[in-house]
Amino acid sequence: MTHQSLAEILDAHQTELFRYLKYLGADHAVAEDLVQDAFLRAFKAETTPDLDNLKVRRAWLRRIAHNLFMDFCRRKARSPVAFDSAAADTAEALWLNEFLPHDEGLGCMEALEECVHELPDRSREMIDAFYARRSSRDELSRQFGISPDGVKIALRRIRQVLGDCIHQRLSQA
């Protein structure tokens, strides 16, 4: 692979790979390191697939990142991320079907932005408090008058609504 090719696939796929690794369970710092490693490994590879084929190229980079993350989990004996092949297959299928077809997730992001604005005020306030202001569950519990466990359930329900909304929007697009 030439430096120019490396630069081009970096520009085209680094965000996608970072999101993919976060989706698999890597934290921000690990995902950043593994993205770097993945591109260096791709650059060092003596044989490369057909890089002109977008689908093949993406799958190849994703496989490298996937293997690096599995290696990382194995090295970290106490890693909170347990990797089993069935779950990995499910995750991969969801990624392929719901995320990848939409330009590195940009479609997902725009759909999510629209879906968030359609949420009821209370749900939107809870999303804003949890994700933007980073309020703790206890703070959310006090703010919204529900138990800490209730906060967890409420957030999950909101994400479920948003997931369905994104799915619907993308299937209409």
Added chain:
Amino acid sequence: MNTDDHRDQLVDMLLRELVGGETPPDVRERVMTAAMARSRKSAPQLQTLPVRPTAVPKLAPRPRSPIFAIAAMAAALAGAMLLIHLREVEASRTPALTRTEEWVKHPSRLLSAGESVSTDARTGAVLTYSDGTVVELAANTTVRVPPASWRDRSKKLELVQGALTARVKPQHPGSPMILAAGYARAEVVGTQLAFRHDDGGTRLEVTEGEVRFLPKAGGKALSITTGAFAEAGASGVQSGTIAPPLPKRGIVRFTLMNADTDLPMREQELHDGETLSLASLPTQNLNVRADYEGDAPSSVNITVTRDDGQPPGVPSAASNDQTEPPFFAAGDHWADGRPNDCRAWTPQPGVYRISATATYTAGADARRSPPLDITFRITE
């Protein structure tokens, strides 16, 4: 995990990015630098390989959703909310010059992207962020605020030259404060550190907390914890433990002073539980000096009390908090032009207690030594 769990995880990840501002990092420069370095090392092998330039097709623009046209009012409202959000994001990452001298070169009080501030040999400057994060610039230092993308919440400072120290309030792991310099950058989640850059290299010292150190030449990020340093330069990267600072031991003894001569009355220190007979002393004009070891304290607080609750008779002008050594229990005055002139104190018979505490300050931080207390009796 089933499909619902994975979808929940996916939506959670997207929300952290969209609402929480956890923007994906840009590793392009690091990867390209590392790839260049690798190519230089293995140049002979690369020359023998058939290298085929590969063109990467541009991604087709995504078709716009008709929802934008239909929900124009909602989009306008969303735009206004987004504008407010962006202003909050920009405010959170924009430092303000909160303490400086007039000869510091700076364009304005608030430093926007692309602006810089420089100190000369005479002074430093202090930058403060809205969350309370403080960056102190040493003399002869230049920092610049690099441009940031509209969704990037990370505070970023580029150290062009010189040195700085920072006390960084806890940042979200996804949006760490980034301090960059010639050979490396540091990603700070919340800590106290020193960052320096000169021709020899870029050095990070962590006083408290944990910082990620990323050499620009590529390679793994180093996790630098309390008491450790990392340095990157033309000769490579090294890390280790910071040499321990000089001990700050505080007040270690009291010395009985002759206020007529301003000299110690004897070589021995004033012991706890000692009895002093005024008649046996060469003068009744006394004072007690609190002696320190190690660094000179920034200030020393000395209190004198009597066990019967009566006033100790210490001159009223004597300040409890003294900032210039030597530190005298009954005060130090300069009225006759002599340095270290201790005030005269003639204690009445009784039991006295003296307590002295040294305070050391560095920037806004202050640390107090344990107090040294003694009790002694005065008789006629």
